[in-house]
Amino acid sequence: MKNEIIAAVKSFVSAKVVYNETVKIEDNTELWKTGLIDSMGVIRLISHMQEVFEIEEFDYNDITLDNFNTPNSIADLVLKYKTQIKQ
Amino acid sequence: MNDTIDFKEKLTNFYRYPSICLFQDGIKKDTQAEYMSFLDKPRIKTDRQQMVYIHIPFCSYLCNYCPFYKVPERSHTAMIEPFVKALVKEIEMYAERGFFKGVKITNINWGGGTPMLLGTEHIITILDALYKNLDCSEVGVVSIEGDAFSLQDKDKLKALKAHGVTRTSMGIQTFNERLRKKLGVLPDVTDVYKSVKAIERADFGEWGCDILYNCPDQNVTEIRYNVDRIAELSPWVIDAYDLNISPNTKLQKMVDAGKFNTIPNNISEINMFQALMEGFEGHGYPQTRSVNWNNPEHMPHENGILNVFNSDLISFGPSGRTFLYSTGKNYRNHTNLEKYIEDINNGLFPLEAGNDVTQTQLEERDIMLVPYFLERKKTDINYSRFKEKIDIMAHNDYMYTTDDSVGITEKGKMWAGNIQYFFHSDDEMGRMAKSMFKSIQEKKNLFNQDLMNV
Ligand code: SF4
Numbered sequence: 001m002k003n004e005i006i007a008a009v010k011s012f013v014s015a016k017v018v019y020n021e022t023v024k025i026e027d028n029t030e031l032w033k034t035g036l037i038d039s040m041g042v043i044r045l046i047s048h049m050q051e052v053f054e055i056e057e058f059d060y061n062d063i064t065l066d067n068f069n070t071p072n073s074i075a076d077l078v079l080k081y082k083t084q085i086k087q
Numbered sequence: 088m089n090d091t092i093d094f095k096e097k098l099t100n101f102y103r104y105p106s107i108c109l110f111q112d113g114i115k116k117d118t119q120a121e122y123m124s125f126l127d128k129p130r131i132k133t134d135r136q137q138m139v140y141i142h143i144p145f146c147s148y149l150c151n152y153c154p155f156y157k158v159p160e161r162s163h164t165a166m167i168e169p170f171v172k173a174l175v176k177e178i179e180m181y182a183e184r185g186f187f188k189g190v191k192i193t194n195i196n197w198g199g200g201t202p203m204l205l206g207t208e209h210i211i212t213i214l215d216a217l218y219k220n221l222d223c224s225e226v227g228v229v230s231i232e233g234d235a236f237s238l239q240d241k242d243k244l245k246a247l248k249a250h251g252v253t254r255t256s257m258g259i260q261t262f263n264e265r266l267r268k269k270l271g272v273l274p275d276v277t278d279v280y281k282s283v284k285a286i287e288r289a290d291f292g293e294w295g296c297d298i299l300y301n302c303p304d305q306n307v308t309e310i311r312y313n314v315d316r317i318a319e320l321s322p323w324v325i326d327a328y329d330l331n332i333s334p335n336t337k338l339q340k341m342v343d344a345g346k347f348n349t350i351p352n353n354i355s356e357i358n359m360f361q362a363l364m365e366g367f368e369g370h371g372y373p374q375t376r377s378v379n380w381n382n383p384e385h386m387p388h389e390n391g392i393l394n395v396f397n398s399d400l401i402s403f404g405p406s407g408r409t410f411l412y413s414t415g416k417n418y419r420n421h422t423n424l425e426k427y428i429e430d431i432n433n434g435l436f437p438l439e440a441g442n443d444v445t446q447t448q449l450e451e452r453d454i455m456l457v458p459y460f461l462e463r464k465k466t467d468i469n470y471s472r473f474k475e476k477i478d479i480m481a482h483n484d485y486m487y488t489t490d491d492s493v494g495i496t497e498k499g500k501m502w503a504g505n506i507q508y509f510f511h512s513d514d515e516m517g518r519m520a521k522s523m524f525k526s527i528q529e530k531k532n533l534f535n536q537d538l539m540n541v
Pocket residue numbers: 145146147148149150153154155157199200201234258
């Protein structure tokens with residue numbers, strides 16, 4: 001599941017990348033802090049994740065730089081929501 | 088940090104830093120006395136100018152792209168009188184405290200809304216309150232905004248001129264009648280010409296105008312046409328607004344409902360901005376800020392509005408935004424006329440949200456403003472702190488440095504907003520995203536987190 005989420009983040013960001021399109025996005029590439037995506041891009045990414053992984057809505061307090069900085073950290077956050085739903 | 092940067096998506100310019108967000112920076116009534124206690128101490132000695140902004144929230148029609156706080160005049164006529172009284176009292180409340188004692192105001196700018204909609208006597212009442220309560224002995228510019236309906240009254244303009252108003256500005260937006268109607272701009276192009284005549288007949292001299300680009304149904308040919316028509320009118324300065332269709336807004340709903348034939352995309356936005364740059368330069372209007380072009384005979388005043396963002400600014404009226412470098416205060420008044428009047432009548436400052444700005448953030452604001460000003464002296468910024476990032480921008484041909492200045496290149500002029508964003512701190516980027524997220528979640532406008540045009 002985590003790999004699937006990471007792949008979804010990478011492909012969305014590659015299509016929407018603001019800066020350098022030749023940059024290779026790895027699992028731990030810092031997307032936000034390096035400016036690969038901007039705040040509006042993060043918002044787009046959030047709604048994309050909500051839609052694809054059927055998350056009703058992220059909690060406002062989870063919209064942090066740390067949670068949304070790398071494909072890896074985003075996948076952890078999405079997984080947290082998926083696990084909560086299952087319980 | 089990857090050293091090769093190739094901006095793809097054009098970002099709108101940033102003018103304010105740090106941002107103010109109702110959800111993160113709300114000021115409660117019981118904490119405002121402490122927040123405003125800076126007013127008891129005199130303003131520190133500083134080279135920064137002290138400017139004044141007056142927000143008049145009435146419009147005779149509501150344009151559907153406009154995020155600024157305003158109410159329809161027709162349904163709020165009964166509130167005009169109480170509003171003017173509250174505004175005068177707000178000015179007095181500030182003047183009573185020590186902060187502004189002996190501080191010379193350099194610029195008074197009226198925006199809104201449509202300030203020219205107010206009756207002459209109301210405008211004069213407010214001006215008199217400013218002249219009486221603040222030191223306006225060295226004010227260089229008093230500017231008032233209007234639309235193509237409200238600026239047609241030559242006698243009113245003359246009366247205001249006689250009372251110290253030196254400049255006016257008009258929202259022209261576009262010369263395309265069909266687009267005007269779709270955007271909800273009621274006056275037609277003939278009204279624009281009538282207003283320009285009235286401004287000339289009133290012998291106003293200095294005037295500026297706003298135009299829009301990146302609108303739905305707009306293309307490069309129309310932008311060129313607009314630029315040519317504006318150049319014929321010879322305004323002193325032109326302000327170009329990037330029309331962004333924000334989530335939740337009426338305009339977004341119109342787009343979704345297929346009311347427009349074409350919607351702007353990243354490529355068309357770049358092409359339209361390019362057409363603005365080439366068009367104005369072609370008419371001999373140099374670009375003087377990232378979004379402004381000046382008549383070559385009338386370059387920006389030292390104490391003019393184009394220097395507002397690196398000055399101290401105190402704002403009166405609903406939604407007015409105050410930024411004081413001298414004391415690190417950054418706050419906004421209520422974006423609600425009733426609450427604004429009520430707080431003032433209860434002896435409270437009508438604050439809605441604000442934060443305290445650290446020295447580190449002030450430095451970030453100054454570097455963030457370099458693309459807006461096109462060039463700054465190295466001594467105006469903390470050059471050594473930002474050198475690494477400046478070098479990356481220079482390596483990618485977005486910025487340049489000389490012995491004593493830092494600026495943006497010709498290529499960088501297209502990407503001023505992106506360069507600004509590049510200098511935002513991690514913290515500010517996070518705050519902005521939180522604000523956008525919550526605004527979208529609560530179906531509010533992103534600009535003031537209120538219900539304007541949603
Ligand atoms: S653009 Fe001007 S006239 Fe139109 S609604 Fe906004 S403030 Fe009023």
